[in-house]
Amino acid sequence: MMDLVTRSIAKAQEWxxxxxxxxxxxxxxLLSQVLDHPGGLDYxxxxxxxxxxxxxxxxVAEKLDEMSRKDASFLPGYLSVLAKGGGRIAPVAPGLARTVATQLFAALVGDLVADVTPSKLGPTIAKLRADGSRLNLNLLGEAVLGTKKRAGGSPPPPSLFAGTMSTTCRSRSPR
Structure with a gap:
């Protein structure tokens, strides 16, 4: 038994x-820093x-406005300023606020998040596997975390459940 423990420790050290x-x-x-904060996951x-x-x-503008009043101290300074300022301008310039928020999000964590729409998921998986990498994909959001984690605790729209089922039941992309 001790040999197994020793080999396991050695393997973990090698990794x-x-x-x-x-x-x-x-x-x-950035994601690690945010999720280490007690309010980071909910945010x-x-x-x-x-x-x-x-x-x-x-x-989106309404949500940005609401979120601008939440604690964002766990974000780097420049993101905290953007989160607060973006939320304040969102009601008067919703299109601009949405564009900036989605582009900033994509620039920061785009390589950690994939669009699961049928036309985009397959090509994304193929691109990520092109170098021989193996993937561990996880669905996140209220479909997995439950409605309590969803903004305001409201139930998810029926289309979200249907989309989640479609994504998880879709035949696998070629390896």
Missing amino acids: SDNARQYSTPYASK TVSFVDGVIRPEDEHV
Whole structure:
């Protein structure tokens, strides 16, 4: 039994040593920093569900305005300023606020998030696997976390459930 423990520790140490040769992407560091904060997960889920996902710019503007009053001290200074300022201008310039918010989100964590619409998921997976990488994909949001994590606790729209089922039941992309 001790031999198994010793080999397991050695293997974990080998993985850790090998991982050090790769730099940690900024998006990963940022997400880790945000999620380490007690309010970070709720803020992030609320941002994705209320700002990134909705198509109506007025819904997005309302959510940005609401979020500008929340604690964002866990964000780097420049993002905190953008979060507060963007929320304040959102009611008067909803299209601009939505565009800036989605572009900034994509620039910061775009490599950690994939669009699961049928026309985009397959090509994204193929691109990520092109170098031989193996993927571990997870659905996030209220479909997984439950409606309590959804902004305001409101139930998800029926189309979200149907879309989630379509994504998870879709035949796998070629390996």
